[in-house]
Amino acid sequence: RRRQHSASCRELAVRCPRLQLRSLSAVTSAVWLAAYGLFVLSENSMVLSAAIFITLIGLIIYLHFVKIDQESLLVIGSLGIQVTSSYASGKESTTFIEMGQVKDVVINEAIHMQKVIYYLCILLQDPGDPQRVSEVVPLFQSSKPRLDCLIEVYKSCQEILEQRKTAPQSS
Amino acid sequence: MVLKVFFPSCCSSAESGILIGRWISEQNSAVILAVVHFPFIPVQVKQYLSEVQRVTKVSVSVLGSWNNSKQEKEESLSEFLEDLGTIFSHEPWIQISKEGDSKFWSCSTLQKHSNNPKEEEIILVYYDQRKVMLSHLHPPLDTATSTDHKADDASKLSAIFDTVAKSRILFMTDRYDDGPIKLTHWQSDGVEASIIVELMKQASVPVCMLLTFLLSLISGICRSRVLKFWPLSFLWSKLSTCEQLGHRLQHLQVIISNKKAQNQTQLMRKANIFVSLLIDVALGILLMSWLYRKNRIGHLADTLIPVADHVAEELQDLLQWLMGAPAGLKMNRALDQVLGRFFLYHIHLWISYIHLMSPFIEMILWYVGLSACLGLTVALCILSDIIALLTFHIYCFYVYGARLYCLKIYGLSSLWRLFRGKKWNVLRQRVDSCSYDLDQLFIGTLLFTILLFLLPTTALYYLVFTLLRLLVVIVQGLIHLLVDLIDSLPLYSIILRLCRSYRLAAGVKFRVLEQQDGKPLRLLMQINPLSYSSVVQTYRLPTYSCYPKDSWTSLCKKLFLGELIYPWKHKGEKQD
Numbered sequence: 001r002r003r004q005h006s007a008s009c010r011e012l013a014v015r016c017p018r019l020q021l022r023s024l025s026a027v028t029s030a031v032w033l034a035a036y037g038l039f040v041l042s043e044n045s046m047v048l049s050a051a052i053f054i055t056l057i058g059l060i061i062y063l064h065f066v067k068i069d070q071e072s073l074l075v076i077g078s079l080g081i082q083v084t085s086s087y088a089s090g091k092e093s094t095t096f097i098e099m100g101q102v103k104d105v106v107i108n109e110a111i112h113m114q115k116v117i118y119y120l121c122i123l124l125q126d127p128g129d130p131q132r133v134s135e136v137v138p139l140f141q142s143s144k145p146r147l148d149c150l151i152e153v154y155k156s157c158q159e160i161l162e163q164r165k166t167a168p169q170s171s
Numbered sequence: 172m173v174l175k176v177f178f179p180s181c182c183s184s185a186e187s188g189i190l191i192g193r194w195i196s197e198q199n200s201a202v203i204l205a206v207v208h209f210p211f212i213p214v215q216v217k218q219y220l221s222e223v224q225r226v227t228k229v230s231v232s233v234l235g236s237w238n239n240s241k242q243e244k245e246e247s248l249s250e251f252l253e254d255l256g257t258i259f260s261h262e263p264w265i266q267i268s269k270e271g272d273s274k275f276w277s278c279s280t281l282q283k284h285s286n287n288p289k290e291e292e293i294i295l296v297y298y299d300q301r302k303v304m305l306s307h308l309h310p311p312l313d314t315a316t317s318t319d320h321k322a323d324d325a326s327k328l329s330a331i332f333d334t335v336a337k338s339r340i341l342f343m344t345d346r347y348d349d350g351p352i353k354l355t356h357w358q359s360d361g362v363e364a365s366i367i368v369e370l371m372k373q374a375s376v377p378v379c380m381l382l383t384f385l386l387s388l389i390s391g392i393c394r395s396r397v398l399k400f401w402p403l404s405f406l407w408s409k410l411s412t413c414e415q416l417g418h419r420l421q422h423l424q425v426i427i428s429n430k431k432a433q434n435q436t437q438l439m440r441k442a443n444i445f446v447s448l449l450i451d452v453a454l455g456i457l458l459m460s461w462l463y464r465k466n467r468i469g470h471l472a473d474t475l476i477p478v479a480d481h482v483a484e485e486l487q488d489l490l491q492w493l494m495g496a497p498a499g500l501k502m503n504r505a506l507d508q509v510l511g512r513f514f515l516y517h518i519h520l521w522i523s524y525i526h527l528m529s530p531f532i533e534m535i536l537w538y539v540g541l542s543a544c545l546g547l548t549v550a551l552c553i554l555s556d557i558i559a560l561l562t563f564h565i566y567c568f569y570v571y572g573a574r575l576y577c578l579k580i581y582g583l584s585s586l587w588r589l590f591r592g593k594k595w596n597v598l599r600q601r602v603d604s605c606s607y608d609l610d611q612l613f614i615g616t617l618l619f620t621i622l623l624f625l626l627p628t629t630a631l632y633y634l635v636f637t638l639l640r641l642l643v644v645i646v647q648g649l650i651h652l653l654v655d656l657i658d659s660l661p662l663y664s665i666i667l668r669l670c671r672s673y674r675l676a677a678g679v680k681f682r683v684l685e686q687q688d689g690k691p692l693r694l695l696m697q698i699n700p701l702s703y704s705s706v707v708q709t710y711r712l713p714t715y716s717c718y719p720k721d722s723w724t725s726l727c728k729k730l731f732l733g734e735l736i737y738p739w740k741h742k743g744e745k746q747d
Contacts, residue, residue: 074681078173082681094680094699098328
């Protein structure tokens with residue numbers, strides 16, 4: 001899903017698979033069955049209420065800290081790149097990287113277990129030392145889009161980054 | 172290149188006038204600080220700006236014109252505003268105009284001396300002036316190490332934050348004042364101040380002076396020569412309570428000093444220490460009131476003696492067990508009896524000592540409990556010291572057992588070398604071969620055999636007492652860990668992050684607002700606050716104790732060889 005706002009600003013968003021009702025009910029019923037078994041063994045009703053409590057807390061923690069709903073990339077030419085991940089509970093965590101620190105946006109390959117995966121990453125540079133890559137920031141970690149999607153995102157980013165390279169020469 | 176205009180969101184409803192701010196040419200961006208309204212005299216505006224520039228060292232200048240017309244476009248006004256561009260020569264001259272109540276403004280620039288007449292793209296970024304002024308930008312921790320590039324490549328954002336923060340004096344006068352200049356900025360809706368804060372500021376000066384005087388008295392007493400005689404100074408260094416009190420005294424000195432905090436970190440540190448002390452004392456007083464209500468401290472004193480008795484009895488049982496056949500191992504009867512009786516006598520002495528002290532315990536405890544009002548950390552330190560005093564006999568046993576074992580091991584190793592015909596050369600610090608006489612070899616072999624067969628007994632005693640000592644050390648260590656935590660937690664910073672999160676900024680985030688074709692891009696800049704873990708890491712207060720300095724392998728080696736272990740060494744103590 002992409003939205004173009006102007007000549008020098010693009011927003012690209014990738015959506016993650018939603019929380020499945022099947023897996024949620026499977027986990028809940030497993031926990032409650034185990035609690036019921038313990039209750040039968042120990043005759044203590046606290047076990048049941050503790051199990052309910054644990055399930056609720058666990059679900060809240062999972063939704064707020066673990067499950068990512070959508071990841072988006074906002075590229076503003078001459079200002080910087082902003083990476084946002086929004087969680088299932090509505091929380092958003094954002095990182096903004098200034099244009100002076102961005103060297104390039106590339107697609108990298110990695111060998112993970114038995115297959116080769118592609119991921120998009122931003123190469124950062126130290127402003128005082130433009131030749132050296134100081135850090136690599138991988139993008140779209142949780143949504144893991146496939147190569148065709150990555151290529152589209154890559155092309156959009158490169159269009160904007162090229163403007164940055166041509167601009168200082170013209171003015 | 173793209174022109175970026177940072178516009179304060181509070182000026183969106185201001186009357187027409189001219190824009191003043193700072194132009195950053197390396198980044199092609201203009202930071203607008205305020206709007207000056209009509210009527211004004213250009214000369215006075217220039218004078219005022221040069222004065223402001225002199226005070227704040229920020230190059231403030233007139234950047235452009237702002238046209239807020241409620242009705243249809245007024246041609247005369249816009250022409251007048253264009254003519255202003257010739258009076259205040261600034262390149263490029265920015266013109267922003269807003270029609271009626273529409274959200275989309277038109278923004279254009281006039282370049283007089285440019286070579287290429289290309290249409291520049293303009294990005295309009297709104298920012299909340301008050302929040303940006305108050306916030307403090309934290310660079311990511313790894314870039315803070317490279318300080319040689321700081322002057323040239325200061326990040327763009329910090330330049331913007333700096334500009335707004337340093338221009339505080341500009342925000343003192345606003346359009347309701349009667350001066351020659353009428354400004355609009357974030358304080359135009361009324362200067363913010365609080366009576367309580369002002370009163371506290373006035374009252375704090377004499378209070379600080381009084382406290383400084385008291386503190387110098389107390390530290391003078393502490394440093395007097397009387398307390399430095401050998402037994403007393405040894406005692407002070409061993410008791411952790413005195414360390415903690417000294418630490419707190421240092422903190423108080425930091426807060427009360429009259430010097431104003433230089434920069435942000437010092438201010439935060441002072442505030443953290445102040446809040447931490449306050450919470451500590453409050454918790455201590457709470458604890459004290461809980462202890463003294465229903466005379467709980469009397470009950471505590473009553474149970475102390477039976478507990479000490481119980482511990483001593485358990486130790487006696489343990490020794491009886493060791494003197495028999497512990498865990499099925501066969502001990503050397505004579506050595507066993509000697510060691511066992513020795514330790515039993517020691518315990519007997521200890522029990523009589525405790526019984527001697529028992530009438531005074533309640534009174535001592537009552538007065539010692541009063542000192543909990545100095546803080547919860549002091550109370551915890553006292554607890555740790557009491558535990559150390561009560562288990563002093565375990566410490567003694569550990570030392571005896573360790574020394575015996577250590578002697579045995581050294582004897583064994585040196586006689587083993589004799590077995591093989593080698594000797595330890597002290598001069599060269601290495602093992603050399605040596606030819607022994609026959610009688611030396613004979614005695615050496617005898618002694619070696621004796622020591623070897625007595626080894627299991629001593630080793631068992633050593634093991635048992637070392638385990639007991641380690642238990643006590645672990646309990647004390649946990650208490651010290653808690654004290655450390657209370658000492659070093661930056662509570663003020665955490666509360667600030669919770670309530671006013673814009674003051675601790677890790678960066679910014681941009682949100683794209685509604686767009687319209689042909690108009691410049693509109694973005695909203697908001698402050699991205701620091702995460703809690705980086706807040707704690709950046710603003711931690713330093714503590715006086717350090718963690719076990721031995722790694723696990725060296726600890727095991729020391730245990731094996733029988734050397735005494737001192738796991739919790741304080742910083743500043745001389746190593747023996």
